[in-house]
Amino acid sequence: xxxxxxxxxxxxxxxxxxxxxxxxxxSEHNRLYWYRxxxxxxxxxxxxxxxxxxxxxxxxxxDRFSAERxxxxxxxxxxxxxxxxxSAMYLCASTEGxxxxxxxxxxxxxxxxx
Amino acid sequence: xxxxxxxxxxxxxxxxxxxxxxxxxxxxxxVHWYRQKHGEAPVFLMILLKGGExxxxxxxxxxxxxxxxxxxxxxxxxxxxxxxxxxxxxxxGAWGATNKLIFGTGTLLAVQP
Numbered sequence: 001x002x003x004x005x006x007x008x009x010x011x012x013x014x015x016x017x018x019x020x021x022x023x024x025x026x027s028e029h030n031r032l033y034w035y036r037x038x039x040x041x042x043x044x045x046x047x048x049x050x051x052x053x054x055x056x057x058x059x060x061x062x063d064r065f066s067a068e069r070x071x072x073x074x075x076x077x078x079x080x081x082x083x084x085x086x087s088a089m090y091l092c093a094s095t096e097g098x099x100x101x102x103x104x105x106x107x108x109x110x111x112x113x114x
Numbered sequence: 115x116x117x118x119x120x121x122x123x124x125x126x127x128x129x130x131x132x133x134x135x136x137x138x139x140x141x142x143x144x145v146h147w148y149r150q151k152h153g154e155a156p157v158f159l160m161i162l163l164k165g166g167e168x169x170x171x172x173x174x175x176x177x178x179x180x181x182x183x184x185x186x187x188x189x190x191x192x193x194x195x196x197x198x199x200x201x202x203x204x205x206x207g208a209w210g211a212t213n214k215l216i217f218g219t220g221t222l223l224a225v226q227p
Contacts, residue, residue, distance in 0.1 A: 004155075031213065033214070033215075035217075040220070041219075041220065042116070042201045042217030042218055042219060042220050043156065043201070043203075043217045044217070045214055045215070045216060045217075048213070048214055050213075055213070056213075056214060091155065091156075098213070099144075099146075099161075099205075099213065099215075100161060100163075101158075101161075102146055102148075102158030102159075102160075102161055103146070103148075103156075103158060103203075103215065104158070105155035105156050105157075106155060107154070107155050108155060
């Protein structure tokens with residue numbers, strides 16, 4: 001197992017375009033999380049899944065953001081009509097059970113909206 | 115709701131000790147500690163659950179005071195490899211797991227030769 005994999009590593013898009021990111025968690029991990037991180041800040045919670053069910057979504061998250069985890073395996077995060085304020089590092093993390101062994105983070109997708 | 119960490123930044127010489135604090139305004143069920151090096155993903159260090167236990171291995175340990183809603187990370191005899199930004203991740207909940215982490219404001223640690 002090579003850990004949590006995220007693609008692409010970098011994405012530059014024009015304002016107003018839609019973008020989609022992919023996360024492949026550690027195979028035996030049932031929980032999958034999306035976080036957003038801007039420079040100098042801690043990761044900000046966006047949403048999480050337990051298997052294929054999306055259990056919580058941040059109230060701060062715009063309706064332009066949607067995430068899926070079909071069949072409880074990989075997950076995608078889509079941002080529609082991107083804005084410059086969406087520029088950030090998008091981190092995916094996975095964990096097993098109650099998270100007692102911590103979260104394993106992927107290397108992230110850096111989004112730049114121009 | 116975001117936990118506050120102190121200090122914001124600290125510079126050490128190799129071999130010196132440091133303490134990083136994490137304080138929440140909400141009751142906590144658990145506290146995680148992560149280290150993130152520049153341009154890399156956060157890496158899990160340890161977890162502390164309700165009960166005021168202290169955990170650690172070798173030169174890095176942590177404590178959790180659930181009454182004060184605080185946790186502290188202790189770095190002993192620091193090494194160059196300890197450099198990075200440290201984040202606490204708090205699971206808010208007085209009665210049980212909420213299954214998501216709210217990360218703190220971060221502490222930048224720089225260890226110099």
